Amino acid sequence: MAGIIATVTVFAVAQGLTYPLLSFILERQGTTSGLIGLSAAMTPLGFIVSAPFIPALVQRMGGTRLAILCSILAALTLIAIAWTQEVWAWMPLRFLLGFFANPLYVISETWLLTITPAPRRGRILGLYSSIVSGGFAIGPLSLGLVGTQGWPPFMIGIVAFLLCGLIVLAVVPRLPDMPHEGEATSLSGFFALAPLLLFAVFTAAAFEQVLLSLFAVYGAALGSAEERIASLITCFVAGNAVLQILLGRVAEHIGSTRTMLFCVLACMAGCLLLPSAFNSWPIWPLVFLWGGVSFGIYTMSLIQLGERFTGQALIAGNAAFAFTWGIGGIVGSPAAGLAMQLVGHQGLPLSLGLMCCVLAVFLMAGQRVEAEIAKPFAAHTTAYGLLRLLGRLGILASHWRMWGGRLGEIDDLSEGQLLELGISRIARRERWLDGCETRLPTNCLEYRIHPDISPGDER
Numbered sequence: 143m144a145g146i147i148a149t150v151t152v153f154a155v156a157q158g159l160t161y162p163l164l165s166f167i168l169e170r171q172g173t174t175s176g177l178i179g180l181s182a183a184m185t186p187l188g189f190i191v192s193a194p195f196i197p198a199l200v201q202r203m204g205g206t207r208l209a210i211l212c213s214i215l216a217a218l219t220l221i222a223i224a225w226t227q228e229v230w231a232w233m234p235l236r237f238l239l240g241f242f243a244n245p246l247y248v249i250s251e252t253w254l255l256t257i258t259p260a261p262r263r264g265r266i267l268g269l270y271s272s273i274v275s276g277g278f279a280i281g282p283l284s285l286g287l288v289g290t291q292g293w294p295p296f297m298i299g300i301v302a303f304l305l306c307g308l309i310v311l312a313v314v315p316r317l318p319d320m321p322h323e324g325e326a327t328s329l330s331g332f333f334a335l336a337p338l339l340l341f342a343v344f345t346a347a348a349f350e351q352v353l354l355s356l357f358a359v360y361g362a363a364l365g366s367a368e369e370r371i372a373s374l375i376t377c378f379v380a381g382n383a384v385l386q387i388l389l390g391r392v393a394e395h396i397g398s399t400r401t402m403l404f405c406v407l408a409c410m411a412g413c414l415l416l417p418s419a420f421n422s423w424p425i426w427p428l429v430f431l432w433g434g435v436s437f438g439i440y441t442m443s444l445i446q447l448g449e450r451f452t453g454q455a456l457i458a459g460n461a462a463f464a465f466t467w468g469i470g471g472i473v474g475s476p477a478a479g480l481a482m483q484l485v486g487h488q489g490l491p492l493s494l495g496l497m498c499c500v501l502a503v504f505l506m507a508g509q510r511v512e513a514e515i516a517k518p519f520a521a522h523t524t525a526y527g528l529l530r531l532l533g534r535l536g537i538l539a540s541h542w543r544m545w546g547g548r549l550g551e552i553d554d555l556s557e558g559q560l561l562e563l564g565i566s567r568i569a570r571r572e573r574w575l576d577g578c579e580t581r582l583p584t585n586c587l588e589y590r591i592h593p594d595i596s597p598g599d600e601r
Contacts, residue, residue: 147270149309150250151277153213156302157243158281159295160185160220164232166290173229184233186468188240193465196248197457205249206314213307216242217300224296240468246306248460255448255456263448264398268390271441275383332458336450338504339443340466342402345501346440347470349409349494352478353378353436356490359479363487364420377426378433385434386441393445399505402442405435406502413495417488439501440467 161182168178199208219239223232251270258266281299288294333340354375361371393401412432419425447459481489 146250146253146313147273149209149306149313150247150270151273152302152309153216153243153246153306154274154277155281155284156216156220156299156306157185157239158278159284159299159302160223160236160239160281162281163285163290163295163299164223164236166285167227168229168232171229177229181229181232181236183472184236185240185243186471188237188242189244189464189468190472191237192241192244193248193461193468196245196461196464197454199245200249200252200457201454205253206310209246209249209310210307212242212246213303213310216246216306217303220296220299220303224293224300244464248457248464251444251460251463252457255444255460258448260449261394263445264390264392264394265387266390267444267448268386268388268393268441271386271390271437271444272383275379275386275437279379279383332455332462335455336447336459336462339446339450340462341504342439342443342501343463343466344470344473345406345497346437346443347467348474348477348497349436349439350382351471351474352490352494353432355475356478356482359482360487360490361420366421374425374429378429381430381433382437383433385431386438389434389438389441390445393442398442398445398449402439402446403502403505405438405442406498406505408432408435409439409498410495410502413491413498416491 165178165182168181173181203211216239219235219242223235223239226232226235254267254270255263284298285295288298357375357378358371361374389401389405392404408431412428412435415424415428419428443463447456447463451459478490478493481493483489485492
C-alpha cells in the first residue's frame, strides 16, 4: 500500500511541476494568455481521450506492465518538451503527457481500492488524497530551488517519472492482481451505473479548477494585491491537502454519503460568505476549509466507488472518474468566466454555489434519483437518451417533495459500522425494462444479520 501511494505521489510531484514551469517559459517567450491557456488544456484533454482505452489496455497488458510503460513514456515526453521549447510543438506533447499519465492514476487507485480493508477505507483514502495533493504542491515549490531556466527543472520531472516506474517494479511481488471478476464494463456503461457519483467528481474538478484559474480575477476586481491573492490560493491548496484524513475518519463514523453532503453544503456556505469575508481576516480560515471540503467531494466519491463496485466495474469506474475529472477541469473555468462576464465578479461564487446546490439536491433525494437519471443512459442511443434524461430531470423536480429528505439511516452506515453491529450488506441486482432490456445494479440493498447474534438482539 505504501508503494502504491508513493508511486502516485512522486508522479503528482512531476505533473504539478509541469503546469507552472511551462506557463513561465511561454510567458517569457511573449506568448499570449489565450495560447498559454490552450496549451495547459492539452493535458486534461489527454486524460479525457485516454480514459476509454484504459480498461481494455489493463485486460490486455496487465496493470503492472502498463504502469511501468506509462512512466517511461511520460519521461520521454517531458524530455521532448524540454528539447523543443516551442508553443505549437508543445500542444501535442502536452496532450501525450496527459494521455500517458492517466493510466497510472487509474491503475494505482484500483490497486488501492482492491487492498484497502472496508472498515479503514475512509482514513486510508483520505491519507491517499492528502499525500497526492501534497505532491502536487511540492512540484511548484521545487521551482523556487532550481528556477525555471534550462534543464534543471525538467530533470526533476523526468527523474520523478522514471522513479515511479522503479517503485512499481520494486513492489511488484506485493501488488494485487488487477480484478477480472464480473462482466467487462465499458466507460459509457459505467455512466449508466453511477451517474450521480460521476456528477460529484465533475463538481469537485470544476470547483478546484475555477478557484485556481479565476480567483486571481475575482480578487483583482475587489482591489486585492497579487501577493495576497497568491497567498489565499496557497491556503486553499493547504486545506485541500490537510483535511482529507479528517474527512475520511468522519466518513467511517457517519458514512460517505452524509459526509459528501456535508462537504457540498459547506462549499455552498463558503460561496455565500465569500463576498462579505474577502477583505477581512475570516477569509483565511474560509478558503482553508473551502479547499478541504471541495476536494473532500472527490475523496468521498472514491470511497463510495470502493464500497459499491468490484472487479472490472471498479477499473471502468476509475477510468470514468479520470474522464469526468478532465471534463470538469475543461468546462468549469469557461462556464464560470462567462458567468463573471454576464453578472460581474460575483459570478464566481454564484456559479460555484449553483453547481453545488444541484449536487446537494440530488444527494438529498438519494438513490432513487440516481436510478431515474441512469435509465436514459441505458438506452445506448445518445440523442434519444439525452432527451429522456432531460425529461426525467423535470419529473424529478416535480417529485422532489415526495422524495426529499428520505435517506435511509442504515443505508448511510459505513461497512465498518455495519460489521460492528453484526450486519452484512448485500447488493441485489434487478432488471429494468426501459425501451430495451438491460442489466444494471439499481443499488437496492439487502441486509443479513450474522448467525452469531444472539436471539432477541436482532433489533
